[in-house]
Amino acid sequence: MSSIDAEVRTSDFQFASLAEGWEFWERTNAPQAAMKSMFPPAAYSAIVQREVALMRDLNSANDGTLRLSWDWLLVRARKAS
Amino acid sequence: MWSLGDYNELAPRLEPCAIGLADACDIAPGMEVLDVAAGNGNFAIAAAGRGAHVTASDWTPRMLELGRDRTASEGLEIEWIEANAEALPFGPGRFDLVASTFGAMFAPRPDRVASELFRGRDPIAIQVGRPG
Numbered sequence: 001m002s003s004i005d006a007e008v009r010t011s012d013f014q015f016a017s018l019a020e021g022w023e024f025w026e027r028t029n030a031p032q033a034a035m036k037s038m039f040p041p042a043a044y045s046a047i048v049q050r051e052v053a054l055m056r057d058l059n060s061a062n063d064g065t066l067r068l069s070w071d072w073l074l075v076r077a078r079k080a081s
Numbered sequence: 082m083w084s085l086g087d088y089n090e091l092a093p094r095l096e097p098c099a100i101g102l103a104d105a106c107d108i109a110p111g112m113e114v115l116d117v118a119a120g121n122g123n124f125a126i127a128a129a130g131r132g133a134h135v136t137a138s139d140w141t142p143r144m145l146e147l148g149r150d151r152t153a154s155e156g157l158e159i160e161w162i163e164a165n166a167e168a169l170p171f172g173p174g175r176f177d178l179v180a181s182t183f184g185a186m187f188a189p190r191p192d193r194v195a196s197e198l199f200r201g202r203d204p205i206a207i208q209v210g211r212p213g
Binding site for chain 2: 007011027029031037072074077079
């Protein structure tokens with residue numbers, strides 16, 4: 001019998017500060033690096049301002065640190081033999 | 082694009098997800114496991130550490146390089162193969178488990194990737210995706 005199940009799990013990215021979190025993201029994330037290389041500096045700067053604002057809005061910490069929680073799916077499927 | 086950034090530094094923050102996936106798969110020694118769009122090997126290494134025979138594939142040569150270096154440094158045997166998740170170069174029924182952690186979901190045609198993951202006769206195919 002074929003079957004599929006999906007389970008929502010939650011993970012956190014935690015950093016000492018918003019600035020540290022942003023620095024990590026910009027340095028390590030491949031799509032972010034691609035945007036930085038593709039956009040003119042002024043356009044990229046505008047995007048960064050919106051991204052940092054989003055990080056600030058999504059921050060669930062209230063002690064000066066940064067904690068971003070994100071949901072993901074664990075999906076398991078089996079095909080009938 | 083995926084050769085940009087610093088995936089070796091980002092990957093440890095995603096590794097708990099890969100370990101959680103490996104735990105959920107009940108991987109047993111000797112199982113044949115394929116990690117699709119493996120990055121630098123978070124899931125592949127978790128599976129190999131549980132005794133599986135692991136093949137790891139990725140579309141980006143830089144990821145293969147990182148994965149091979151990491152595999153060697155951890156003393157594990159994992160076969161690394163350059164492959165497009167939409168056209169995997171493996172025959173049907175070769176693997177007991179096909180998995181992907183935050184990898185295959187980035188392919189432009191998810192229906193084609195799903196068909197590839199399920200191409201075997203009776204594999205379990207497991208994928209982790211990030212909603213939204």
